[in-house]
Amino acid sequence: FGSELDGQVAIVTGASSGIGSATAKSLASRGASVVVAARREGELEELAATIEDDGGDALVVPTDVTVDDDIDNLVEATLDEYGRIDILVNNAGLMPLAHIGEADRETLQTTIDVNLTGLITLTHAVVPTMMEQESGHIVNLSSVVGRFLQANSSHYNAAKAGVKMFSDSLRLDVAEAGIHVSSIEPGAVDTELLDHIPDDEVQKNVKDYVGTMDALAPEDIARTITFVVTQPARVDINEVLIRPLDQV
Numbered sequence: 001f002g003s004e005l006d007g008q009v010a011i012v013t014g015a016s017s018g019i020g021s022a023t024a025k026s027l028a029s030r031g032a033s034v035v036v037a038a039r040r041e042g043e044l045e046e047l048a049a050t051i052e053d054d055g056g057d058a059l060v061v062p063t064d065v066t067v068d069d070d071i072d073n074l075v076e077a078t079l080d081e082y083g084r085i086d087i088l089v090n091n092a093g094l095m096p097l098a099h100i101g102e103a104d105r106e107t108l109q110t111t112i113d114v115n116l117t118g119l120i121t122l123t124h125a126v127v128p129t130m131m132e133q134e135s136g137h138i139v140n141l142s143s144v145v146g147r148f149l150q151a152n153s154s155h156y157n158a159a160k161a162g163v164k165m166f167s168d169s170l171r172l173d174v175a176e177a178g179i180h181v182s183s184i185e186p187g188a189v190d191t192e193l194l195d196h197i198p199d200d201e202v203q204k205n206v207k208d209y210v211g212t213m214d215a216l217a218p219e220d221i222a223r224t225i226t227f228v229v230t231q232p233a234r235v236d237i238n239e240v241l242i243r244p245l246d247q248v
């Protein structure tokens, strides 16, 4: 175990699978106490047990980022247990791709609620603590599609481009208080994200496309996030675009 993050406290949302789970393990392996948040409590408990078996420290807080009370509870539980928040990884997300003419309204709404509104709401809940500490690091999961176009994805592209713009605007407001803001823009990563695409044909097409590549592993993004949050205080890595070598 490394020790760069000894004594630091990190909240990771969407920690029940994929990139969030790998990131929680990676931050814990560098010494951070990790607060793991998502809706599936069983997966979070398993993750926390793995982290603790490896000598790390984890706290499970079941959270739906679209529910205000859950957001408040996540922050309160973290402060009750540890008294500070050094790192917030806003990773919870979903990608229910669909053609705008065929999507139901709920799909469009949920996409914005989880990927963008939830991220903004949790950031809003955490920033006062970081301002008081005069330090902190907020890492937001945008996507390659925050920059490049993708079919059947107008709602998801809008959410992820929104994450990028939110991050850059937020930095203007909080940098003076010693708070770092970074956005991470992954290309194809091998997780369960695609399994939740509701339309079978759209899901198959995206899986076929991703199948042509040697997709990234969640650990590749976890390593990147860990690199981003272990820089000297004067450094702010504003954004990282990271894609499989063959996703060009």
Ligand code: NDP
Residues within 6 Å of the ligand: 013, 014, 015, 016, 017, 018, 019, 020, 037, 038, 039, 040, 041, 063, 064, 065, 066, 091, 092, 093, 094, 095, 114, 115, 141, 142, 143, 144, 185, 186, 187, 188, 189, 190, 191, 192, 193, 194, 218
């Ligand atoms: P996963 O589907 O494996 O993970 C998504 C996580 O988000 C799960 O832990 C899920 O947990 C959580 N989540 C979903 N809805 C909510 C909610 N309402 N409240 C709290 N947590 C929620 O996918 P990835 O690991 O791939 O995705 C992580 C992030 O990376 C997402 O923001 C995604 O958009 C982004 N990304 C992924 C890429 C990829 O190719 N995989 C590429 C670019 C960006 P639970 O269901 O338990 O709540």
